[in-house]
Amino acid sequence: DSGVTQTPKHLITATGQRVTLRCSPRSGDLSVYWYQQSLDQGLQFLIQYYNGEERAKGNILERFSAQQFPDLHSELNLSSLELGDSALYFCASSVYTGLTTPGELFFGEGSRLTVL
Amino acid sequence: EDQVTQSPEALRLQEGESSSLNCSYTVSGLRGLFWYRQDPGKGPEFLFTLYSAGEEKEKERLKATLTKKESFLHITAPKPEDSATYLCAVLFSGNTPLVFGKGTRLSVIA
Numbered sequence: 001d002s003g004v005t006q007t008p009k010h011l012i013t014a015t016g017q018r019v020t021l022r023c024s025p026r027s028g029d030l031s032v033y034w035y036q037q038s039l040d041q042g043l044q045f046l047i048q049y050y051n052g053e054e055r056a057k058g059n060i061l062e063r064f065s066a067q068q069f070p071d072l073h074s075e076l077n078l079s080s081l082e083l084g085d086s087a088l089y090f091c092a093s094s095v096y097t098g099l100t101t102p103g104e105l106f107f108g109e110g111s112r113l114t115v116l
Numbered sequence: 117e118d119q120v121t122q123s124p125e126a127l128r129l130q131e132g133e134s135s136s137l138n139c140s141y142t143v144s145g146l147r148g149l150f151w152y153r154q155d156p157g158k159g160p161e162f163l164f165t166l167y168s169a170g171e172e173k174e175k176e177r178l179k180a181t182l183t184k185k186e187s188f189l190h191i192t193a194p195k196p197e198d199s200a201t202y203l204c205a206v207l208f209s210g211n212t213p214l215v216f217g218k219g220t221r222l223s224v225i226a
Contacts, residue, residue, distance in 0.1 A: 002159065033213060042218035043160070043203065056213050090159050103150040103207045103214055107159030 003027065006091050006108035014116055018079040021111045025072055025093030031055070032074040033094070033105060034066055038087040049074055081115045088112050120206050122217035129224050132193045137202055137220045140186040145209025149187050151180050152203040154219065160203055194224045 003026035013019055025032050034046040045058035049068035060066075063081075068074045078085060089112075092105035123138045139149070148167050152160035164173040166182040173180045177198060179190045189202055201221045205214040 002161070004159070035216075043205075043216040045213050045215070048213055058213070092159070103148045103165055103205060104162050105160075105214065106162070109157070109159050 002106040002108065004091060004093050004106050004108035006089075006111050008111055009109065010112050010114075012114045012116065013081060015081055015083060017081050017115075018077065019081065019113065021076040021078070021089050021091075021113075023074045023076070023091030023093075023108060025074070025091075026106050029093035029095055029106070030072065031094045032068055032072070033092040034060075034074070034076050035090045035092065035107075036087050037090060037110070043090070046076070078113070081113075083115050086113055086115045120204055120215050120217040122202075122204050122220050124220060125218070126221040127223070129191075129194055129222070131195055131224055131226050134190070134192045134194070136191070137189040137222070138186060139189070139204030139217055141206050143185075143206070143208060146206065147209060148207040149182055150205045150207070150214065151178075151187070151189055152205060152216075154201045154203055163202075191222070194222075196224045196226050198222065199224045 005024040007022045030051045033048045036044045046060040047066050048056040052068050063079050066076045088110045090107050090110045092107045094102050094105050120141045129135055150165050151163040153163055154160040164180040169184045171182050177192050181188050201219040203219045204217040
């Protein structure tokens with residue numbers, strides 16, 4: 001158990017809909033990362049938050065947004081869903097202090113999104 | 117563009133048959149290379165960190181090594197429980213987060 005909690009574990013929805021994925025980081029970790037994993041693309045970095053502020057952005061679509069709340073949990077919002085958005089969405093946390101970017105991330109078990 | 121390439125995509129071994137997985141990278145400044153293990157339906161689990169060429173790390177039947185352009189994950193006398201996807205990730209210069217390779221799917225047959 002990594003200590004990172006993601007909900008829901010599975011989600012099935014239709015094209016055009018909007019969903020919210022939730023992540024609670026490990027106790028004490030201030031940094032949260034979101035990754036998308038599909039069969040053909042592997043793990044793709046979406047976005048990183050540190051202590052409530054956006055720190056880095058990857059190839060995140062404009063239809064996607066995220067935030068980190070004062071209690072450090074994070075939410076990833078996916079809207080106007082398309083078939084191609086079907087994937088595993090992972091949240092990870094780390095002890096990143098804001099000065100350096102560590103490579104040791106602790107991943108949750110993911111949220112599997114299926115868009116029909 | 118900084119890239120991470122892993123080979124082979126899939127590897128099937130008999131129990132006890134040692135082998136190596138490769139991770140190569142094109143880099144504009146390597147800050148660190150990391151190996152993760154991912155079991156089906158689970159999130160990746162951190163294994164090793166390597167920072168400089170010549171560095172080696174070991175854990176049970178796994179040993180990771182690093183050169184200037186690639187890393188190897190050596191698996192000695194593997195067991196079926198070593199079956200998983202092994203991911204390599206690189207931390208490049210600047211403030212960019214980890215860049216992952218697509219992984220090597222390892223199957224160890226008893």
